[in-house]
Amino acid sequence: MSELMMHRGIALHRIGAMILRYWYLLMSSWPRLLELLYWPALQVITWGFLQIYIAQNAGFFARAGGTLIGAVILWDILFRGQLGFSISFLEEMWARNLGNLMMSPLKPIEFLLALMVMSLIRLAIGVVPMTGLALFLFHFNFYGLGLPLIAFFCNLIFTSWSVGIFVSGLVLRNGLGAESIVWTLMFALMPLACIYYPVSVLPRWLQYVAWSLPPTYVFEGMRSLLIDGVFRGDLMLAALAINAVLLVASFAAFLALLRSARLHGSLLGGGE
Amino acid sequence: MAQNDAAPPPSSAADPAGSAAIEVARLTKVYKTTRAVDDISFQIARGSITGLLGGNGAGKTTTIAMIMGLVLPTSGRVQVLGHAMPDGAADVLGRMNFESPYVDMPMRLTVRQNLTIFGRLYAVQHLRERIAQLAADLDLDEFLDRPNGKLSAGQKTRVALAKALINQPELLLLDEPTASLDPDTADWVRAHLETYSKTHAATILLASHNMFEVERLCDRIIIMKRGRIEDDDSPDRIMARYNRATLEEVFLDVARGRVNETAP
Secondary structure, eight states, X not given: OHHHHHTOOOOHHHHHHHHHHHHHHXXXXXXXXXXXXXXXXXXXXXXHHHHHHHHHHOXXXXXXXXXXXXXXHHHHHHHHHHHHHHHHHHHHHHTTOHHHHHTSSOOHHHHHHHHHHHHHHHHHHHHHHHHHHHHHHHOOOGGGGOTHHHHHHHXXXXXXXXXXXXXXXXXXXXXXXXXXXXXXXXXXXXXXXTSSSOGGGSOHHHHHHHTTSHHHHHHHHHHXXXXXXXXXXXXXXXXXXXXXXXXXHHHHHHHHHHHHHHHHTHHHHOOO | XXXXXXXXXXXXXXXXXXXXXXXXXXXXXEETTEEEEEEXXXXXXXXXXXXXXXXXXXXXXXXXXXXXXXXXXXXXXXXXXXXXXXXXXXXHGGGEEEEXXXXXXXXXXXXXXXXXXXXXXXXXXXXXXXXXXXXXXXXXXXXXXXXXGGSOHHHHHHHHHHHHHTTOOSEEXXXXXXTTOOHHHHHHXXXXXXXXXXXXXXXXXXXXXXXXXXXXXOSEEEEEETTEEEEEEOHHHHHHHTTOSSHHHHHHHHHTTOOOOSXX
């Protein structure tokens, strides 16, 4: 009750202030900018050459041009989306600025909305050049996926925000000792989301787990589009429905963890 | 340095009439087996400067954190500017502010950028002018465009104070406001706080180890020890009661259990 009472209403000027705060930070630090570009570029180059090799040696993949490199780019949207969200949050912990924010009129929902916008900005800085590289080096036009790309993107970014919100709550509650979860949790989803292989590869019981994750629908949808030329709207709608549940659940978890942090005095320290 | 901070404070029309700035009733905070704050009650009148005194672990920071809503009490209640905390936080957080050694301003951002962001968070009108005024009042002009991380301890404290005053708060909570400052800067900060309180009729609650500071600034002192209130009165009356010439001596008496009161 009390957490919800504190969070009623949203003010755009406060969300804007937080976006400005992260923008200033990003523009003041070239290593931060470089990091945004470096990993996506490395990923696309590595996997792009692998795809060329496989395509030259396997008939199936020769027909399924772009599935690997497309999967790499979509995976990066998912992973970098969450990282972009969580790193902006961690910047406050590293700067010991969280107390200032929590004591200001900024509401948690506004803070989270600002982090979502920042994850989009950081993603754009990293992924847009990555798609350019894919086109230049491997002749794979990511935007050639057409309108379905919007559905893929939205579903992946919603999942990345859900994970980002939940992980931020964990760090808020447990301090920087929980920081490693930010970097590792998404990798736990990697084998289950069936990024580079179809769901049918998994044992039957594990397929149920895989289908509970929205990214699985996206990667299946991408393969369907690239291999069979069919856009599976049903998969996208199912992913959207699961994402809606995940977003609400992650926000509820964040509020619960915030309350727990207030109870345990974690907001005062925020250290290890 | 100019002390030209005379704009009127924001309206407090939404408050219940005649309420104290802070009301704390039977407040207790237990961390596992430690009673950090143990059943304390007090009221702070509007426009007053009150010092929260006590040794390390006395419960000062936890008390201030509960007043701010950063820590939830185990039991008891807190009202700030007439609103119950933390439920009423949305109604009061824009009208108060704080400074603490437990928080920093982002180091890579310049002083101006930091103040701009906090000004926007607090919806400060005419922000550019407000920052210029604070820069003049707190002598920040010289390093307004320097990253916060490149400042000396004294400069950082002045910036933190500028952030705490950006919204011209009616209530200012300060935790060790002059810790790690040289005597000259510390004296200057105290003078500024004194002026701000007078010109804005602002309420200040400050936790400090510095007895001279408390003696100079505060109308009233609350002495805490092991989470409880040991004494609560004006500095003069407390010194008279303990038969001591300075608050430092009173503090040592309380800290070492040599309580020698001449009056109840």
